[in-house]
Amino acid sequence: MLIDDYVADLSRALAGPAGPKRDLVVEARDSLADAADALEAEGFDRAEAERLAVAEFGEVTEIAPGFQDELTTAAGRRLAALLFLSLPVSVLIWSAIWRLYPDSGTPWQDRPVWYGAVSRTLDYVQAGAGVYGGIALLALGRGMRWIRRPRTITRSLGMTVMIALPVCGLLSSALTLTSGLPGEFDQMLPVALAELVTSAFWGLLLYGATRCLRLTRTN
Structure with missing residues (x-):
């Protein structure tokens, strides 16, 4: 098998973030090319040198699992970073919205007694998910x-994300539906931008x- 064929098979065997995957495949190609160059310098023709380099490198079935572990870790690291950054940023954005929004004329007093508890629970869920993202980012x-x-x-x-997002969605919906906000609230530019970012x-x-x-599914 020539280098191009081997690298193509390796690329098809891997799944994960495009950037890290491309880097791993390029790294494998470069290593194979260097080995083939060395063999060619010893007197082998190019095709034979590539076949020998591929044989020494190892079968795709042997090499791919190690590469796949790196890609799986890279995917986890990316999600951890996004979880660590996005939820706190969302909390800050909406905290600013509630501070800027004038409370005059808004029936805050008509909110149900459980409104405060649900609001705090939402904050705890978002903060907890963000903290776990930070811990996981450090671990990975x-x-x-x-x-x-x-x-x-x-x-x-x-x-964590699959659990936290529906919970946050339900809690946010409950708060929004019982907040007594005017219908034009969503049409305010800061609110529309906050909703878009979220x-x-x-x-x-x-x-x-x-x-x-x-990527972590067990077969």
């Missing part, structure tokens, strides 16, 4: 020398969580 970064099963952390991040964060989190769960 500098902590890799001590972590024996980064795959488990990556999967737990996906599960939706973008949630979409990225959902995508990242789905990928992490797929």
Whole structure:
């Protein structure tokens, strides 16, 4: 098998973030090319040198699992970073919205008695998910020398997002429906921008969580 064919098979065998995957495939190609160049310098023709380099490198089925572990960890690291940054940012954005929004004329007093408890619960869920994202980011970064099963952390991040997003969505909906806000509230520019940013964060989190769960799925 020539280098181009081997690298193509390796690329098809791997799944994960595009950037890290491309880097791993390029690294493998460069290593094979260097080995083939050395063999060619010893007197082998190019095709034979490439076949020998590929044979020494190892079968795709032997090499791919190690590369895939790196990609799975990279996917977990990306999701952890997004979880660590996005939820606190969302909390800050909406905190600013509530501070800027004039409370005059808004029937805050008509809110149900459970409104405060639900609001605090939402804050706790968002903060807890963000903190876990930070811990996981550290574990999948500098902590890799001590972590024996980064795959488990990556999967737990996906599960955290899949649980936290619906919970936050339900709690947010309950708060919005009982807040007594005027109908034009959503049409205010700061509110519309905040909703757009929050939706973008949630979409990225959902995508990242789905990928992490797929990569760590047991067959």
